[in-house]
Amino acid sequence: MKDQLKNLDQLSRRKFVARTAKTALGVSVIPLANGMQAVQAAGGGKAEHCIFFYMSGGMTHIDTFDPKPGTETGGATKGIDTGVAGIQVSEFMPGIAKRFKDVALVRSMTQKTGDHRGGSYWMHTSYGPRATIVHPTMGPWAQTLLGKKHETLPDSVLIGGGGGGPGAGFFGPALAPLPIGDPDKGVQNSRPAQGVDEDLFDKRIDLMNTFDESFQRKFKNDEVAAYSQFYDETLKLMQSEDLDTFDLSKEPDVQKKLQNYGSGRIGKGALLAKRLVSSGIRFVEVRGGGWDMHNNLWQAIPQRAGELDKALSALIDDLKAEGMFDKTLIVLGTEFGRTPKINANGGRDHFPRCFSTLFAGGGIQGGQVYGKSDKLGMSVEENPVTAGQFNATIAHALGMDLNKVVYAPSGRPFLVAGHTRDPETDAIVTEHHPIMPFFS
């Protein structure tokens, strides 16, 4: 018995070193792509890319996609027709109303927590925050389950939001989404500093190589080699066209396009995201803020929702024009909705019990609403959807195997949309399933 335990002990240690090697050398995780056929048979797997709009702060559902005009909770927000009988969205979403045949709504989202960080964590990972592990977000999951999509470009990119959040979680920093703080600036520090021309830059590089020669000759360590490789690759990247991918100003007709997308952060983020997926990047998250409307909601909502509506509409039109719409999944999420009851300051507070999200493109059947809130938007009346199901839907659209078990370095098993045990077989299986009507 003791010997056996010793062996197992060694096994877990070996796993640890294998992982250390991978991250140290920047080698990405071996793709585990299988089960794709089964996913496709079920209508998923049509999306090759995903643009995930995340509205930080808690997007009000009643004033965007689940209007309750004329009720005590509806406030000043009116509804407008979508062209699909019986379905209205709020007056602040005219572009989406017009394109509703391409859009699917979820009006029965429900969450367990009303704090921003916790809610955002659930929405991004399908798991609750823990103090012993960080779970990965969907971009790194896709890279792990489907393999790296582009040879030189990163697999996932995060636009806006400063790069916070769980990121690659236990997959390690090598899979972390590349952060782009400001869509106008592209990749941080990717061009020589002001006043450093090409000659001077080359001169400095020569100096660096001269000064580093004896050290590099002496130390043959893997870690040193890895850094030297990063220098080589970065210098190559700085001269390559790949970098232009992140440069919004290189987009043809950029000014004209921005008139459609809107020139705020969301508009620019959406256009850059389109540019990135067109170049072959798989997963782009565009983070928007300013939704935490505790005070004077109706002062803020026309602009905030207006920018979002414009960006989503232009993106749908653009992807269609480029023939990318059917292979690009557009998702809109947020950590929770806002209280139907309007507070004393003319705002709405945090409301995890019921809120809305949106899906479009990438094989999603548009023109429908899944789930239903009650008359006042206070609770879910039909088909509640959790963060796990929300992510299961994304995973299914992209062709990920929901039942593929991936082990964290500590040896704990995880699945892309949460895990549970099959009561009959005791096998580890997915906890959540996709919204299947979206795939019919």
Next chain:
Amino acid sequence: MKTLASLLVGIAMLSITTARAEMRTWTDLSGKTVEAEFIGTQGTLVKLKTSDGKLFEFDVAKLSEADRIFVKANLPTDPAALAAAIDQLVVNKMKESYYGLREELAALPQNANLSNAEKLKRKEEIEREMEMCIPNERTSDEQFLRRIYLDLAGRIPTFDEAEKFLADRSPTKRAALIDDLLDSEAFAMRMYNYYSDLFRIREGVFMMGNGDLKVDPYIEYIKASIREDKPFNEMARELLTASGHIADNPATGYLLADSGMRLCNLSNTFTIFMGTEITCAQCHDHPFEEVYQMDFFKMASFMGETETRMRGNNNSMMMMSMGSNSRAEQERMGKLLKAAGKLRENDTTDRDLSGWMGTTNIQVHDDGSNAVQLPHDYKYDDGEPNMKVEPSAYFGDIMEVSEYESPRHAFAEWIVSPNNPRFTINTVNRFWKIAFGIGQIEPVYNIPGHLDGQAQNYELLTFLEEMMKDLNYSTKDFFRVLYNTQTYQREAETMSPSLAQMDKGTYHFPGPVLRRMTAEQLWDSLVTLTTANPEGVTRQGAQKYKEWMHTDTTAFKTADEILAYKSKWGEIGRLTKYDGQYVSRDDNVGGEAMFRASEMRQPQQPGHFLRMFGQSDKQLIENQFDDGSSPQVMALLNGKITNSVLTNPDAYLIKEIANGRGSKGDKVDKIFLSVLTRYPESNEKSAANSGMRARTDSGMSDKQKMEVEAKAIGNVIWALVNTREFMFIQ
């Protein structure tokens, strides 16, 4: 090139002599006696020498109690002697390993189990490992200087510090420098960085609107504990048993980090203090170790009475004057402000004030009822779902809970007990890793259940364990010994330990491994290049926070008094210069706040240089990383720090060192010594000289000239900071 001869020489030099030579009578358990002199110990062996010079070894367990007490009392505590003993154990192991490998190599051609290709591969492995069984050369003074500063002060030495040490002719200058650095404020900052990653010390653990619970007292507590060299076991005990509000009892910060996550906290405590991973057992019996889910919940029950929030109005320990109704007091102040027209429309500070005051509820206390129960899906037959279990430990001391102030106190004593087989091992293994780059056992957070018989240097590990106990868990003394060893003072290994070596623990430390600087070491080294006194700016919020929280607000009768009180809140975390003045924007260099990482935001915002290079987000234990990435390289090539901070005409290195100090000394020498802690080779010097040639002309103003010259010097600084030599600790 290393030779076998150096291995042999190394051994010959290392025989310990102690000053405690004294003949006495030794008795073993069977009553046999011997007249001998106590030489020292090795692991559990006691070494004796008789008057005719014969050496004997006895297992300490076989000696009489009086002998054991004598041994305990006479263990060497002189750092040099302890360091020599460690060196001997290290060299012994290398030697043993070397000869074992040599035998294997000799027998390899006859090995019928291996194909020729396998033999060739194994031959290469063996030769590589043999090479790593030969002690590296002793470091040069320059190498030692740079490394000991990075390890103890957390940064490279300043130009003055480097010059002083290199000019010193004393044969004991290394030991003297180690002593000085251990007593420096820089050491407190450096060790704080380690602990803040281990304990996950972060700001904003509790957010109340826009106000949060300040961690300043906790940060200051950790630093003070390092400064005064609080024994590590004592610190662990305090962290686990602290009660009250963080402003009054800062050690509560440890439990607050996992507030509301009792079971995670237990796993974390095991990882931090015992290097043991039991998270698995939270959900089911541990697959690799003999830990059952029931064990986990019995352990968790020790902490089952501990809460991190006071319920209801029972928060009168703080803000005594407010009595039990702080909410009413907040409303009173809000009204007063409103009446005076001092509240702007949409201003959220009235909400902030209540948020700040609301943190009085965040207090660690034991409420007398165990909140831990078995999970709702508990499936083993030794318990029912949702059942409560009594606290008890599955190894180590058996604790009689009723004899302690609370079950939590019993748990803390169980952890730090000398009979806990994991606590001390974990501590020495972690500290060893700080000094040598990898632990005796890796991964440090998952020490295997059966230590003996693994391939690690078991004798060394148990020696370190005993040494830590003998040194009474003094962190400073323990590091003093490690840094005084020849093993530490050898050159860094030029090859990476292989995966097999990491896995089996067969890297025997011919020298420390080569490490990339941590994010904090890198940042703090850059800070060192921009200022004369890197430790001159500190964060001093603990006392101010305490005063703020204890202010009698009911005495405020005017809006202005309340506003003054509010503005004091903003001063709590502000950085303070050595002269007592607050830091302002004017103290930035090239627009960047260049102060030591330990004094700035914990952790920094994502996207900050520190985070990019791997500063932990402090969400998980030891979550820092030292992997490279393209964004890092781009930051060093094109970013602000290397292009406008270090090369700013006002930056210390340019203004005071390169251009300052009269005309004395060579500029290139000064820059090399400042950045790489060594003087340049002749080819480097001529390259640097041509790289710093500034193109000035007579039509330029003095200011323009200065800028052009700074930029020219900046080329060399830029190039030096971008070398791997700068980034790695050799």
